[in-house]
Amino acid sequence: MSEHKITLTVNGREMSGHAEARLTLVDFLRDVLGQTGTHIGCEHGVCGACSVVMDGKPVRSCLMFAVMADGHEITTVEGLEGPNGELSPLQDAFWENHxxxxxxxxxxxxxxxxxxxxxxxxxxxxxxxxxxxxxLCRCTGYQQIVEAVQMAAKKVQEAS
Amino acid sequence: MKAANFDYVRVASINEACQALADGGEDARIIAGGQTMIPLMAMRLARPSLLIDINDVSELAGITVAGDHLIIRAGTRQADTLASEVVKSQLPLLADALSHVGHTQTRNRGTIGGSLVNADPSAEIPLIAQTLDATIVAQSTRGQRTIAAGDFFDSAMATTLAPDECLVEARFPIWPSENTGFGFHEVSIRNSDYALAAAAAQTTLDENGNCLRLSIAICGASPAPLRLINVEQALTGSELSDNMIKAACANIDDLIDPQSDVHADAAYRGRVAKVVAARAIGDARDRAKGILV
Structure with a gap:
């Protein structure tokens, strides 16, 4: 069965590894490239935990084989932080709002x-x-997440 | 929840895809968005021996208008179709239905052609193809052929596409916009979840407000999206009053074949199908009259 060399730009860094065609993008990110910020939930496209940004758009990384992402740009949760490792306004708002x-x-x-x-x-x-x-979130009831996004939007707008 | 082993090839043209399909045998499959194929593979319900990736085939993406048809190439993303101004203006029924298809993350990958060939009995894109009599264009090393939507959807998750054929485009008829309106209604357990039942309608009224032309189809209550021909016949020429619509849509028990599952039993699904069909026709009428935005 086919094995492939896969090269991705992950959070601005070009990274590369080998994988069988059947390895999903999320498994490749975590197990081959060591980028464990992205979580694996349901593994069949229901829960959204594995969402990453591919070429500027959010996608589910369990619904793509890594080989299909070869040559593309991926942003994971590790890529959201500021230049000095500080939390982004959105991450900060998640923290503030629990x-x-x-x-x-x-x-x-x-x-x-x-x-x-x-x-x-x-x-x-x-x-x-x-x-x-x-x-899917099974803990918060979504309310605090909505409030966090509202706060982040407000803070970014006030700052600009 | 890991897929079985398979071989993978990325192709750059339709001809290459067709050749790979012809060479790959019956267990070779095209993959585009993969939003249904990959879960099926993860659950080992599908076990293709070869995946032919058409995501790089630029000739398989794009939306154009040719005469009185809107042509959507098979690999066009659902998200791009939903965002398309030409779809909003020329095929608003499809634009409305697309907002019910999956979520942002899946629409960013999922394609129009992928949804058509997947032929899920509760899927919205096949429903719109059936409602509007879309023409499906398929290609293989043997040549190209066109298939009417009515002949394309065979049963649940099955089409009349041959194993060596690649879907190339879908051609949706554009109706003259004057006095024409659409309606789309869906009932699902959660927002953007699979439809228990959904209905799509489009109608054109004459100068007196009577129904000149009506198309109505439902999904979720039959193995394939279903045109309600008897409802169309009963209502064409009428004033499309609420009572007439309701009476016509109540009379579809012989046509539908709803199935029970964990979310809804067959009787409920059948009732929902009648209700959404009536609502869709009512909205189409009101939009044709210009009183519903």
Whole structure:
């Protein structure tokens, strides 16, 4: 069965490894490239925990074989931090609002809402809920996550 | 939840894809977005021996208008189709239905052609193809052929596409916009989840407000998306009053074949199908009259 050399740009760094065609992108990121920030949840495209940004758009990394992402640009939750390793305004707002409990869904939630705020810096509650519609959280009831995104949007707008 | 082993090849043209399909035998499969194929492989419900990746085939992406048809190439992403201004203006029924297809993350990968060939009985894109009499274009090393949507959807998760054929595009008829409106209604357990039942309708009214032309189809209550021909016949020429619509849509028990599952039993699904069909026709009428945005 076919094995492939796969080269990705992960959070601005070109990274490379070998994998069987059947290895999913999330397994490749975690097990081959050591980028363990992205979580594996359901492994069949239901929970959204494994969301990453590919070429500027949020996608589920369990619903893509790593070989299909060869040559593409990936941003994981590790790539959201500021230049000196500080939390991004969105990550900070998650912290402030207690927008997580067990933390399992958090990388996916951050990716989904990070890309939302890039496209729509001032989303209303319905738009935020739509953006996280593909991401399951079993702890928070989603309310604090929505509030965190609202706070982050407000802070970024006030700062600019 | 890991896929079985398979071989993988990335192709750059439709011809290469068709050749790989012809050479790969019956267990070779095209992969584009993979949003259904990969879960099926993870659960070992699908075990292709070869995946032919068409994501780099630029001739398989794009949306164009040719005469009175809107042509969507098979590899066009659902998200790009949803965001397309030409789709919003020329095929608003499809644009409306697409907002119910999956989530942002899956629409960014999932394709129009992938949803058509997957032929899920509760999927919205096949429903719209069936409603509007879309034409499906398939290609193989043996040549190209066109298939009417009515002949394309065979049963649940099955189409009449041959194993060596690659879906190339879908051609959706554009109706004259004057006095024309659409309606789409869906009931699902959660927002963007699979439809228990959904209905799509499009109608054109004459100058007196009577129904000149009506297309109505439902999904979720039959193995394949289903045109409600008897409802169309009963209502064409009528004033499309709420009572007439309701009466016509109540009369579809002989056509539908709803199945029970953990989310809804067959009787409930059948009732929902009638309700969404009536709502879709009502909305289409109101949009054709210009009183519903």
């Amino acid at each position: 927008a997580m409990q067990c933390g399992y869904c958090t990388p996916g939630m951050l990716i989904a809402t990070h890309t939302l705020l890039q496209e729509n810096p001032d989303p209303d509650e319905a738009e935020i809920r739509e953006a996280i519609g593909g991401n």
